[in-house]
Amino acid sequence: MSDATVHLRTDQLSAMYGKFSAIKNVTLEFPVNKVHALIGPSGCGKSTFLRTLNRLHEMTPGAWITGTVELDGQDVYAPAVSPIKLRRRVGMVFQKPTPFPTMSIFDNVAAGLRIHRKLPRTELAEIVERSLQRAALWDEVKDRLKTSATALSGGQQQRLCLARTIAPEPEVILLDEPTASLDPQGTQRIEELMHELKTDFTIVIVTHNMQQAARVSDTTSFFYLGDMVEHGPTKAMFTRPKEPQTEAYITGRFG
Amino acid sequence: MSRIMVGVMITAVIVAVLPLFLILGSLIVKGASSLSISFFTNTPVPAGEDGGGVRHAIVGTLLIVGMASLVGVPLGIAAGIYTTEFKGSRLATITRFVADVLNGTPSIVVGVFAWTVVVVTQGHFSALAGSAALAVLMLPMVMRTTEELLNLVPITLREAALALGYSRWRTSLTIVLRTALPGIVTGVLLSVARIAGETAPLLFTALGSQFLSYNVDRPMAALPLMVYTYATGPFEEWHRLAWSAALVLIVVVLVLSVIARVVTRQRFGRNV
Amino acid sequence: MPTTPPPDDVATSDASLALSAWGDRIFKGLLVASALAAPALLVALLWQLLSGAAPAIGAFGFSFITDSIWDPVAEKFGALPLVFGTLLTSFLALLLAVPLSLGVAIYLTEFAPERIRQPIAMVIELLAAIPSVVYGLWGIFVMIPILQSSVYPFLEANFGWLPIFQGPIYGPSVLSASLILTIMVMPFIMSVAREVLLAVPAGQREAATALGATRWEAVTTAIVPYAKSGIVGAIILGLGRALGETMAVTMLIGNRHDIAASLFAPGYSMAAVIANEFAEAGLGTLHASALTYVALILFAVTVLVNAAARLMIWRMNRGAGK
Numbered sequence: 001m002s003d004a005t006v007h008l009r010t011d012q013l014s015a016m017y018g019k020f021s022a023i024k025n026v027t028l029e030f031p032v033n034k035v036h037a038l039i040g041p042s043g044c045g046k047s048t049f050l051r052t053l054n055r056l057h058e059m060t061p062g063a064w065i066t067g068t069v070e071l072d073g074q075d076v077y078a079p080a081v082s083p084i085k086l087r088r089r090v091g092m093v094f095q096k097p098t099p100f101p102t103m104s105i106f107d108n109v110a111a112g113l114r115i116h117r118k119l120p121r122t123e124l125a126e127i128v129e130r131s132l133q134r135a136a137l138w139d140e141v142k143d144r145l146k147t148s149a150t151a152l153s154g155g156q157q158q159r160l161c162l163a164r165t166i167a168p169e170p171e172v173i174l175l176d177e178p179t180a181s182l183d184p185q186g187t188q189r190i191e192e193l194m195h196e197l198k199t200d201f202t203i204v205i206v207t208h209n210m211q212q213a214a215r216v217s218d219t220t221s222f223f224y225l226g227d228m229v230e231h232g233p234t235k236a237m238f239t240r241p242k243e244p245q246t247e248a249y250i251t252g253r254f255g
Numbered sequence: 256m257s258r259i260m261v262g263v264m265i266t267a268v269i270v271a272v273l274p275l276f277l278i279l280g281s282l283i284v285k286g287a288s289s290l291s292i293s294f295f296t297n298t299p300v301p302a303g304e305d306g307g308g309v310r311h312a313i314v315g316t317l318l319i320v321g322m323a324s325l326v327g328v329p330l331g332i333a334a335g336i337y338t339t340e341f342k343g344s345r346l347a348t349i350t351r352f353v354a355d356v357l358n359g360t361p362s363i364v365v366g367v368f369a370w371t372v373v374v375v376t377q378g379h380f381s382a383l384a385g386s387a388a389l390a391v392l393m394l395p396m397v398m399r400t401t402e403e404l405l406n407l408v409p410i411t412l413r414e415a416a417l418a419l420g421y422s423r424w425r426t427s428l429t430i431v432l433r434t435a436l437p438g439i440v441t442g443v444l445l446s447v448a449r450i451a452g453e454t455a456p457l458l459f460t461a462l463g464s465q466f467l468s469y470n471v472d473r474p475m476a477a478l479p480l481m482v483y484t485y486a487t488g489p490f491e492e493w494h495r496l497a498w499s500a501a502l503v504l505i506v507v508v509l510v511l512s513v514i515a516r517v518v519t520r521q522r523f524g525r526n527v
Numbered sequence: 528m529p530t531t532p533p534p535d536d537v538a539t540s541d542a543s544l545a546l547s548a549w550g551d552r553i554f555k556g557l558l559v560a561s562a563l564a565a566p567a568l569l570v571a572l573l574w575q576l577l578s579g580a581a582p583a584i585g586a587f588g589f590s591f592i593t594d595s596i597w598d599p600v601a602e603k604f605g606a607l608p609l610v611f612g613t614l615l616t617s618f619l620a621l622l623l624a625v626p627l628s629l630g631v632a633i634y635l636t637e638f639a640p641e642r643i644r645q646p647i648a649m650v651i652e653l654l655a656a657i658p659s660v661v662y663g664l665w666g667i668f669v670m671i672p673i674l675q676s677s678v679y680p681f682l683e684a685n686f687g688w689l690p691i692f693q694g695p696i697y698g699p700s701v702l703s704a705s706l707i708l709t710i711m712v713m714p715f716i717m718s719v720a721r722e723v724l725l726a727v728p729a730g731q732r733e734a735a736t737a738l739g740a741t742r743w744e745a746v747t748t749a750i751v752p753y754a755k756s757g758i759v760g761a762i763i764l765g766l767g768r769a770l771g772e773t774m775a776v777t778m779l780i781g782n783r784h785d786i787a788a789s790l791f792a793p794g795y796s797m798a799a800v801i802a803n804e805f806a807e808a809g810l811g812t813l814h815a816s817a818l819t820y821v822a823l824i825l826f827a828v829t830v831l832v833n834a835a836a837r838l839m840i841w842r843m844n845r846g847a848g849k
Contacts, residue, residue, distance in 0.1 A: 059417060061343045087419065091418065095411075100412065101412075102433045111416075115421060168419075174418075261638055267626070272650055272651060275657075281665055281669045333558055334562045334564060334565060336561075337559065337561060350565050350566060353569045356569060356834075359771075360826060361771025361798055361829055363801050364822045367575075368575055380806075391572075394564060452658025452659070452660070453658070455773040455798070458806060479658055486660075498664070501661045508656055508658065512653070
């Protein structure tokens with residue numbers, strides 16, 4: 001058993017599309033109840049890395065990996081591990097809001113719960129309400145839970161997706177540029193939520209926005225051309241980067 | 256130059272649109288007069304006598320097209336799901352190509368095929384053989400529409416479901432297919448409309464009949480067959496009935512098309 | 528937050544997991560089986576046509592399409608008039624339908640006021656929804672009487688020096704069949720050509736206009752050349768339709784095994800002969816085999832034509848993709 005405070009780790013992880021390596025030999029650790037930011041220019045592999053953590057990467061035809069990803073000391077790519085079960089423990093929110101258009105607000109939040117197990121109606125309603133409250137959306141939607149989720153604004157949709165992700169109580173939440181398509185207000189709401197949610201979850205966020213990484217994260221990893229160049233506490237990385245490439249990126253000289 | 260050409264093109268539009276109104280006009284003028292309740296409730300009377308209706312042909316078309324849809328629609332939708340779910344696979348490429356080939360195959364050739372497979376084996380004409388021919392025509396149509404519409408569902412929606420712990424089949428059916436369903440229903444209705452008007456593949460399969468019959472193992476009447484037989488027959492009375500039957504047929508086809516469009520507008524709305 | 532899930536959660540989700548795994552396997556199996564249906568049908572279709580036509584192929588070989596005698600009683604079968612009739616009616620139909628449908632397609636994508644584009648396209652596409660047998664009915668009782676009383680005499684009077692407009696005027700004839708085919712393939716060519724023209728990038732149009740071209744010049748110098756192979760594809764697709772069209776042609780072509788110089792004379796087509804004679808040919812006769820042989824030829828020709836059309840359209844789309 002590994003160090004109990006380290007929840008998720010990768011070891012010599014490489015992710016390929018056919019012959020192309022999107023990331024090469026990445027070894028990283030993500031301690032519990034912290035926000036971890038992955039930064040780097042477009043195409044650096046940070047999103048691919050995130051998608052290896054819940055095995056979504058392998059759903060792309062021709063995609064494969066070498067190395068290991070461990071969750072609580074267990075290799076998640078071991079043959080006995082079901083990717084479905086893994087994804088119930090590692091939730092994910094995407095760049096563009098992805099409410100299910102055929103479902104109501106309530107059904108969207110309940111979607112993940114319903115497939116996991118049968119719950120009594122009252123208990124389901126309680127969890128939905130609690131999840132919406134934690135996603136700071138309850139007050140805005142409590143009177144129209146039965147209406148279509150597509151009528152919500154972009155920012156509300158993204159918080160709905162967050163509520164849907166936390167409803168089944170995963171242990172890790174992956175966020176793939178969750179504010180990229182939102183206005184500044186929506187972005188601020190999501191950032192505030194991250195602070196609150198990290199008391200319950202381990203959060204890994206990919207972001208294009210360095211100020212965001214500096215604001216929300218405890219540790220930061222800088223990716224460049226498929227390599228994980230530098231990793232460390234966020235404050236240190238943004239004030240005294242060790243690698244010249246990191247410094248060039250965070251001072252805005254490329255990317 | 257531009258102005259002359261625009262004039263020429265507007266003339267082309269008028270020439271192109273004209274036939275539709277001429278045909279619909281003729282159908283209404285010549286077909287509506289003999290429409291009556293008895294036209295829908297009666298079966299044919301002996302040649303030369305007045306009266307007679309199309310009840311047997313309406314029942315036949317419903318049965319033959321219904322049985323064809325029962326096979327063609329689920330098979331077509333499932334094949335369409337396969338070619339989108341497993342896009343890159345060799346089988347998907349082959350199936351897509353073959354569907355295009357079948358879509359371009361003349362319906363009379365499909366009729367010959369159904370004749371050799373069903374009629375020859377059974378030893379007699381039957382509604383079943385007609386349905387088999389129509390199902391073969393339907394499969395590639397439904398498959399291609401399904402595929403087109405599933406491809407419109409954003410890939411992020413599929414990933415969101417998978418990331419939530421949905422299994423592949425649940426993602427495909429309850430998220431992706433469900434989202435595209437209104438459009439697929441439209442496509443299915445349009446292909447039912449097309450199939451309902453097919454005559455050539457029924458000529459030597461369902462054959463046609465003068466009697467009301469529910470036995471699908473025997474020859475059976477169908478509206479398009481009846482239009483053909485009566486139009487090419489020698490009696491005035493038959494020609495009158497042919498026009499009325501054609502009017503009924505075109506109304507069925509147009510109503511299905513209109514329903515299809517209304518369904519799309521209402522349920523498809525904002526998303527996808 | 529515990530680092531391992533509570534035990535009851537493990538138990539329940541394992542049961543539903545097994546369901547998921549089995550579900551995925553069954554699901555994929557069903558899909559694969561359905562996806563195999565189309566290729567299996569095509570193979571069966573080819574096999575049935577080949578084995579059904581085998582006796583006729585054995586008896587006549589390739590001379591089948593060069594001989595003109597079709598005599599079921601003497602069991603002599605030559606399909607030349609059928610092939611000729613099919614090709615001639617399709618050719619005439621395209622000759623008339625192509626300029627018409629391209630004119631409409633160009634007008635609708637480049638010149639028409641925005642408001643009327645969609646309605647006109649829809650009206651024309653409704654033509655494609657009308658069943659073939661209704662075209663036949665309308666052709667017999669409305670179109671032919673008009674043609675016979677005014678159009679054909681006019682053609683004979685003014686162009687009678689051409690062999691194609693000489694001789695007695697029949698109602699059901701090669702020309703009548705070609706005209707109904709024109710109306711029938713027009714919406715197909717129009718709608719594919721319109722899609723192709725809509726796929727031309729706006730940049731092409733703007734570049735030509737920026738050089739001082741009028742709208743019509745922009746169409747002829749930039750848009751049509753860009754869409755050329757897609758338009759050719761649309762035309763070939765229309766050809767495929769025309770070749771296989773059965774009911775309307777059967778009802779209007781006159782059904783005579785003959786090759787005549789005059790378009791006023793009756794003729795025959797491959798699809799029409801199958802429609803007329805197949806039900807009576809009888810199981811296992813050489814007549815039925817010869818008709819299957821005709822179906823096989825028709826099938827082979829339409830497959831080739833459609834493959835060519837797809838290739839052209841695909842080539843244009845690839846060009847547009849760059």
